[in-house]
Amino acid sequence: MLIRTTVNGRDCEADVWPGASLLALLRDELGFTGSKNACEQGECGSCSAWLDGELVCACLVPAVQADGAAVRTVESLGDGERLHAVQDAFLAAGAVQCGFCTPGMVVAAVDLLERNPQPSDETIREALAGNLCRCTGYQKILDAVHLAAAELS
């Protein structure tokens, strides 16, 4: 089935099978591989992206739901030249190891800070509870979100 959508402001279309997820559309059809596939069940948050401004696990959203909608991914946040404050804070705080969870974690953190610019530890923990990281033990991710909040304020 033909899906027409915008990704990071760019018009995109692709022909996908009816069971395809938004994540498969992004990664396999449109080449936005920043959103990662790690669990296919909405448990790990590696595929976190925005659908019409709402934070979603792209693996749980049928691709058809993106038809006519605006999708925003980690690729919208920064590039090699300029980084979003959250991306820079993740590097400064040492919150990146293997990096596989990082795009989803960054997206979820940006989403949190857009809603709540000065979150407490508890608020950060609750907001990122759906994003699994196997490398860091999370302490430096917590540090990174505080650092980004300070940078953005």
Place this chain on the structure above:
Amino acid sequence: MSTTVAPTGSGIGTSARRVDGIPKVTGEYAYGSDLDAENSLWGFTLRSPHASARIRSIDVTAARRGDGVAAVLTADDLPARRTFGLEFCDQPILGDGVVRYAGEPVAIVAAETLEEARQAASAVIVDYEPLVPVTDMEAALEPGSPRVHDFGNVLRHVHILHGDVDSPEAEVWVDGYFETGTQDQAALGPEAGLAVPASDGGIDLYVATQWLHVDRQQIAPCLGLPEEKVRITLAGVGGAFGSREDVHMQIHASLLALKTGRPVRMSYGREESFHGHVHRHPSRTWIRYGATRDGRLVACDVRLLLDGGAYASSSPAVISNASTFASGPYEVPNVRVEGTVVYTNTPPCGAMRGFGAPQVCFAYESAMDLLAAELGIDPLELRLRNALHTGSVLPTGQVITGTAPVREVIEKLQAIPMPPEEPASGRDPISYPGGAGNVSRGESLRRGVGYAVGYKNIAYSEGFDDAAEATVTLRPGPDGPVASIRTAAVEYGQGLYTVLAQIVRSELGVEDVVVEPATTESGSAGSTSASRQTTMSGGAVLGACAEIKQELAKHPLEEPISRTFTYHHRPTTELDEHGQGDPHVAFAFAAERAVVEVDVELGLVRVLQIAAVQDAGRVLNPQGATGQVEGGTAMGLGLAVMEELQLQDGNIRNASFTDYLIPTILDAPPIVTEFVEVPEPGAPLGVKGVGEMATVVATSAVIAALRDATGRTLNRAPATPEDLVGIRPPATTAGPAPVPDVPGQKAIPEYLGLGLGQQELMKARER
């Protein structure tokens, strides 16, 4: 909204930013699962649903007719060697007449889309004759047990005898029985890669792995190709923790690519990932300590059993490690260890962070707490009285010639402040045990404190010729000299490349250091495992820099100077018939204190703080080293309270992140990390690797704290809510597992002349 990225150059001892950091935060970093090529196909694996079965026939007719299908291959289609393996080639590429575990690959498919490949795999008709499996490690040792392999179920038995374990000097004895469950590495990045057929008939493989050269050594014979026609490039690795030591999709994707003449990408889904890599061995340990009344250890007698699953993987090395560390980081003059790893019809176990050390740490540290209670001595004081130090003699007879700052590690841990007391009521609900579930208001909270001390070897042991090659090039540039590092060493998140760049910056005085892609065009750097790469590849880079500095002393930098250096650590030896020898090159030590809060009615846990002190030799990147301790601690915490692969008749029941739980940010406590820095003599820059030690001790520290809070036995990891409230009784045993009758200390396949794996590489180098 944006900040400018600052230049990041800095040398040894600074928290230099990751060299691979920017593409990782932007999403541009290409992991194995992100790779694609023009005209590529998707590969997919059909796996056995049976733990043990004879394959009567496989009918691929319908599958080959499926939409978009380019190839369907079974064991009948294999072109050359039919088995592979890290230490012994005992693992079939595709089920060959029999299957020995549920999840074993039996057919592979390539098709235009992943969905078409999946559909075709489901159209393969396999006629199985199910056999009675052996799925319990003690049952595997019974005389009438089904045999996993023709030669029986014992994979390796290690016997260590030092002194007299019935020494009359011992006045007090404690006995314990301890179990650990099967842990999964659960790296977020799946097993994945891309195989591209080359015009010379060879294959170019891009894959997430841990050791390019040992992959190639296993892959090439299975493709019927000389090694030079198998060129491997490291893809981005989304975590490994040991799970990428073994070949996963490499041979399958290469076979499909060679068959179809088209690039083939494979990327396991999460369920398949649980079946497609090895796990941490489940263990059963019977341990007995004897001591004098004033708390001096006299004897330690250990019987240890690990379940290796259906194939050897690295189990022979894991049982050796576990056995040599089984009496703990303590001076014990009389030790006997009987360590056995068996084959069963369960998914293979192999390398995972700690490599046998966490399982025995849980046993010896739990037993040390029993002994402390029996003697009425403070648990840390008992450990201090018996702590290993330089010059101590280990159960193998090995004398510690390097550093062993066990006392310093423990004393530094004692100095870390405890977390403040918190009121039982009126808190933010999320700060109660089970907080996000909103089930408690603090009615039945009890705090507990537990400690664990442990140790592990650095780098390879038992006579393995451990080596790493690296090339450093220094060139003049318009803005000053620039350097590059070429290495086949694998970076999978721990920060190796950053540390190597820091060494070059400090040694050569250049800011601009590039780490080139890792390929088999470089010489082997060995595996990124065993906490060895900072020592080994760090040593190689340091050696290359030293040679470049010698050149620079002779003349200024006008042309590029390139030097390749291979670092070897000093030789170690195999174990003799009594388990005596000099098997390890160096040791690192760690101690952790866990403070927990348990809702003793609901069995829910909140870890309030973990304090961690680690012997690191010398810390090259404080932030990176701290990150290793924090991440390793979280992994050990997982095994303590939630992580276990549930097997029923050999089938994994929880192969998903919905059912196999790993710690979330709500479960992870604040971790206070400190290092003891006593440079290791003979090691490059005095370093010791920092990747594994926190995982070795964290499980034991957390469960000790849970015992303190609940007063329960908790002799099994993970400790479940049922254990914490006492619904489930402690793990019981009918007595120690028997000592098997074996020809000697080596792995059984070695006596049978089965094809060797890593050893071939070592012997080839000797030639």
